[in-house]
Amino acid sequence: MSFSIVGEHSCNKLEFKNIKDPFIDGQYKLNRIDASILGIWPEQSLFWRILLPVLHTLFMTTIIIPEVRRFIQVLDDLDLFMECVPSFIIIFAAGLKLYTVSLNNKAFTKAISKMRKDWKRFDNPITGHVMYKYAAIGYKGTFIYQALLYGGVFMFITLPTMPAVLDIIIPLNESRNRPPLFETDYGVNPDDYFVLIVFHAFICTMQLIHTFSTVDSLVFIMVEHCCGLFEIINVILNQFNDETKNYTENEQCKIICYAVDVHRRAIDFATFIESTFSNMYGVIVLANMLAISMTGVMIVVEMNQKDWGSVARFSVYCVGTMFHLYANSVPGQQLYDHSEATYNAVYNSNWSMLSIKAKKLIGFMLVRCAHPCKIAAAGFYEMNMENFGSVMQTSMSYLTVFTSMR
Template sequence: MGSIWDSSLYSGTRAGLKFMGQWPFQSPGRNKFLKCMWILFVGSIYLPKFIKFVESLNDVDLVMECMPMLCCHGIGIIKFINWAINTEQMKHLLVKIERDWESLKLQRDIDLLIVFTDRGRKINRIYAMALYSVLGVYLVSPGMPKILDLLLPRNESRPRIFLYQTEYFIDQDKYYMHILIHAYLTVPVSVTSIVYFDNLFAMFINHTCGMCEILKRHLEDLCDKTTSDNRTTGYYERIKLCATLQTNIIQFIEDLESSYSVALFLIVGLNMWLITLTGMMGVVKINEPSEVIRFTVFNGGAIFHLFWSSWQGHNLIVQTESVFISAYQNEWYRIPWKFQKMMLPFMMRSITPCRITAGKFYYMSMDSFGVAMRMTMSFFTLLLSVQ
């Protein structure tokens, strides 16, 4: 049997990580080369953007126009750096996924994990399509003046639209097409980092949820699955299996939390700021339809990105809470007393659902998403009043 990573369940995420040099099971030399290429591409656009931002510090409107794309690239950079720093931890998590697949003996358990993994793969595909659609709308915005010149001609051509503010220390009107092509080559690289970082995160979450569902089924069947000829051995072995599954799940979540927590904290903060700024720019440029469309779509993408990350954490909370419910609803009080005592530590560990946090401050959940959106709207209202 080949590796689980060769299956269609993981092929998309694996291909994306290989492309960016972040797949830990390919040669280190190849990974280093691809990482350097990524840094070269993103750095070549981030530097002129940052120079323009510094030069524009005295112009509030221009600063606000520079900030959204700086935040977008910043999110991509944070995710990429987090991968690079935590390569060994990521590899450790992937090895644990392989271990879990190999440890499953019952076909029912394997089918359950396949269902969760395949569902996550399909949802990841929808997420990627949504973000790349936002990117597509953003990238076609410079062509809107040309389209409007054809549909609603004027006596003079409409001014050109730059994809974002940059400073190359050259005549930007003269080299407009060169700058635009450079943007078209580099922006998708940052977005790809965001997409596959989130796909990998979702893959870890879905795997954990699948293992929790397997644990639930074993808990629910605890009293029914024991054999009549040797009930003592049957109870012991099944409680031991449930305890092992729970321990592996908790350790996996702890490792996942330590690998992502700091990066998620920075990403959530930048994401909230990005939502505020793009919403503000949509209002400021209300008289420029193409710009309004661009920043409105960008704003929707930023909201969707924050929602997606929070929703993944919320799924984990719900699934681990269901383990607690199953532990108390499996008629455990009907089994012999000595085995009831073995269940007590298990049930105590199930009381508190497992969570993924952003820097220990922000729980990745839908409740936190609602709080973040309210804070973002407050920032937006404040900036709008200042403007």
Template sequence: MICIKTQYFNLNRILLLAIGLWPYHQSKFVRFQAFLFFSILTSFIIFQLTAFITTKCTPEFIIKVLSNIMVSTAYIIQYNSFWMNTHNLKCLLEQLQNVCNELKDKNEVAIFEEYGNISKYLTTISFAMCGAFNALFLPIWPQILGSDLHINVSQSRQTMQIVTEYFIDQEKYFYFILLHKNVVICIGATTLTGTGTMFIGYFIYICGVFRIASYRIERAMTTKIRENINIENQTMIYKDIIDAIEIHRKAIKFTDFISSTFSGSVSLLIIIGVVSLSLNIFGIFRNASLGDKESFLLNFLFVLVILICMFVGNYAGQEITNHNNHVYFAAYNSRWYIAPLHAQKLIFFILLRGGKSVNVNIGGLIVASLECFTNLTKTSMSYFTVMSSMQE
């Protein structure tokens, strides 16, 4: 029997356990861990906002601070959405396990394993990218390189491009401030990777469930139709089509459940993502003209991460729609017209449902798709153009 938690979600489990968000075994210590990490992420935004009190607020300074604050806010929203929906995530994982336990034959198991392996590979790649991101982004590296290469300490400290104000002696408590920033970056990157890959894993499994529904329809309308349609074969056709309708209904239910559960948080993330993308693109061109390589690299990394997250999320939503359409096409292209009358009536239910697209609907306004990704990118570029024209 397949255990999806250990076979395909094991790396997700490790990442979420590290930040206290794994939906199982929620002890008092884990709840305290989650509260502590959430407080650390929140405090970092506060210390960035306090920079406006002690520094002259020029347009360049405001854009620089806001571009960093937007990314930190996205971390908090993502963390909080998982923290508040621990029970729902656990229920969804158990329902997917129940679907796996009810698979009918080895071909269905093979389909489920294929999509499970895709989820595991994507999680592994994301984990590697998270490690590379931390290696490039952590502000501890200038200190290490500075000590090894005998670089002036004050010069090394100026390479930290995230502006904060702690209202303490920056030189005296420098390493405590550095520790705070490093911890925030590690928690944020782990949150983004762990929760993001968990979302994508759910979507991949839902695609697998849709694919199994297509397989059941194809099997019912090909194998059995070729044989003599006697009473026994008619009963098997009815049963296979009913099973296909049932698992198709479960896939739709899973999709609607995720959409409704995370609609609010994803809507906020989209707004923050669009604004942050505009600010960081503006920062790239601004810092390139000024020759500020460190700030340029920071903005470039933020833009890269935001675009990857936007694309992956919308691509997953597009795949949900495509796999649902495949169920409709499998029913439409089958030899339903020579099937028994009662089987034709069952197929009609699938065709009728296929007229309504299944998609990841966010707040009733946005549908996750490649078209949505294009529109969000265009919107960000429009905001960037406005900021550039105002700057000139």
């Protein structure tokens, strides 16, 4: 449905950029490249979409096998057992994210196609400004998220090398303890092959973090696009609050019908996000809760043993897990807030100036807006900041239980 918003709008042309394809010449280009490296970009050929995820899985198997060997060895030692579990969790979570996108290729192809159509459809001084604004938010948000994620990983992977460096700079009568990145058993003396083991763990860690950052960034970009659609509805309906404009009944109905159409597109896009990632988020929340609890226990254990290197390692892991859960909760909160804001925009519009026919149309929209969009993990847990706090409290409760079991 073609539509031209009535009235004029002053827009700084330096702020608005006409982006024909945000995934090629716009803000999302780097995210498309990251997804292509993993083989989860929907528009890649079938060959690469099969080969790259399989290669990722095979490569991660090279760290899973030594971890399983170590896991079997320490089944009778609760402390060592709990040291092994977090690494299994992060590998499993990364694989889950990777294959959630990979196996929903057709749905993601349609979603990206809709995003491109929206960019073309809303290419005008008002709605185009909104689209660019939320694209910029998505780009900056993913950049900050990835910077913090890789910054934390850099701290994590440098910890095992610090004792070796200190042995050179400030040598002692004996070598310092060298904590591993992962609890593994390669069947060789770890001191003799320390460099190779650390290098292998480093490559695996970077592969895992790349998967996390790529999939999470893709979700964040789609949520921001959906939020932009809700904001466009607010812009359209705010025209009724301009008392200097006298719209005819036909113009009123056109404006409302256009808002209803955009609202439908926003709801469909939000439904796609929830249905695609619901089960994934359900598992991620439970896995993060378990990882936070177990790493918290290990921090307490290592503090009692005064092993400060291990304390630092588990602290970085624990904080990183909390940050990951927080970053996955933010998009759900944003989606809820923007869809709820649409309800307020409909409710606060100038009803008195509308015709009876227009009031009936906007009334139907108000009924649908009464149920804000959300992202429900596994259908029972809403991804928002309130529930993030509840998960943190539950994790602390589990930490207490695990500590008492020792």
